[in-house]
Amino acid sequence: MEKINTILEFNKTCVSYTQQTMAVKYVTAQIEKNSITSIMGPSGCGKSTLLRAVNLMHKLYPNIRVEGEILLNGENILSMNPIEVRRNIGMVFQRPTPFPTMSIKENILSGFTLNSIRLDKYQKEEIVEQTLKSVSLWEEVKDVLNKKGTFLSGGQQQRLCIARALALKPQILLMDEPTSALDPIATKHIEDLLIELQKDVTILIVTHNMGQAKRISKHSMFMYLGEMVEYDLTENMFTNPKDERTKAYLTGQMG
């Protein structure tokens, strides 16, 4: 593969839920800074498991073991403090998860509240406006900032969640099928948004939608049964897959 400016690096990363089996097996890959990288593969191949290991979500569940290394700017995050890691690596989930008791404004600022970072009124207003603009939600919600986030539509809620993650200015944004619960128009909105955002943040996205991977990502990873089968420029992978399994998946003959 060509020389890239690496921000995140998997080095023989393995994840297992049980003693006998591995859900992710020896993944080694370098993720390019300020670009979008998508992870594809049939259901159950370990995409979510790999993604969640990157912001140490597995530490919530004592039965999950992660081996190998995951390096953020050369430093192994597996031995770093989870709170520090998560502040640098944001995550957006499949279903929108605005905090139900918080208003739109409080949701945007929740990253600061939850990290006990004090802001004055002026800073708060600026952050709320800027982040909402960056996810192009500002025009839609600027008059209802004090309403609950759960009143928004699914697509708006998801953009709110992206904004909430971006407010903390993370280096990397992890997204696990962020558009699978949305209609095509809301999906298009978010895709445009991600393309726009990649100049500020590196995006690692799990997607079931091959079209989406093709439209937005520079690199693509194809996983099968926990293994990384192929990792290449998206263009190369779609026009000329090297592995039979990738080919089968891309041509719709698998999962």
Next chain:
Amino acid sequence: MKSNLNIKQRFFKDRSIFVIVCVFSLLSSIPLIAILGEVFVKGISQFSLSFFTLPTPTAYKVLKAVEQGLPIPGGIANGIIGSMIMLLIASAVAIPLGILCGAYIADNSKQRFAKFVSYLTDLLQGTPSVIIGIITYIWIVIPMKTYSALAGSIALCIMMLPLIIRSTEETLRILPSSLKEAGLALGANKAKLMLKVQLPSAFGGIFTGILLAISRVIGETAPLMFTALGCSFIRLSLDKPISAVPLLIWEFFNDPYQQELIWGASLFLLTFVLTLNLLSKYLTRKWKK
């Protein structure tokens, strides 16, 4: 036309089962309606301003009224104030402590100590109230050498604790795990997450639990007999015996001349408990939305 007959038969079966169910539910609600009706009819005639503002009558006044053939003077103000004071103190301790405990158990359900605390909560919830009264008597009343409002509050507090712990724990447990993960993904630590995300989201369920705990202990008589004892005038001090509405009912029952007052006091208690129950039902429905 066999199938047609079949449908008629099924219809008939359906109707008869419906009627049977109705009859039985009516039968089982008869005692409840009878109790409510009797308490209401007998009690409402006693409701007046003085019933809520005057303390219980002294034996002398009762005798005099009986001699002159007048209605018994006085009310249950000492009991209402006593009940409220003890409820307030008990809640002030049981609510924060119970929520803290419930949050701890819900958050660390795999830890040994949390399991132990959870088990204790079950035990405490199943402990008869009279035993809690006796224990409080031994722990508080004997060392203080006096019955007191404080001892009564402690007994009520012990009774409220397991109810609040359980409702907090259960409400926290049914919150979607996505909420927790979303908070942690933003870099929250456990304590902040609990305080800013989980507890506020569980507020409805916890509040309902608190209301139910209050309505549960407000009518308790046994634990107060060993601790608060009773007092025939309005008193605000915490280190002296104090009255409570359920204690008054018991006292009225034991005085042939005052038995009338039972009904007013009972109606007051019933109304209080019913209101809390309805309120909690209403709030649960509102927060579910």
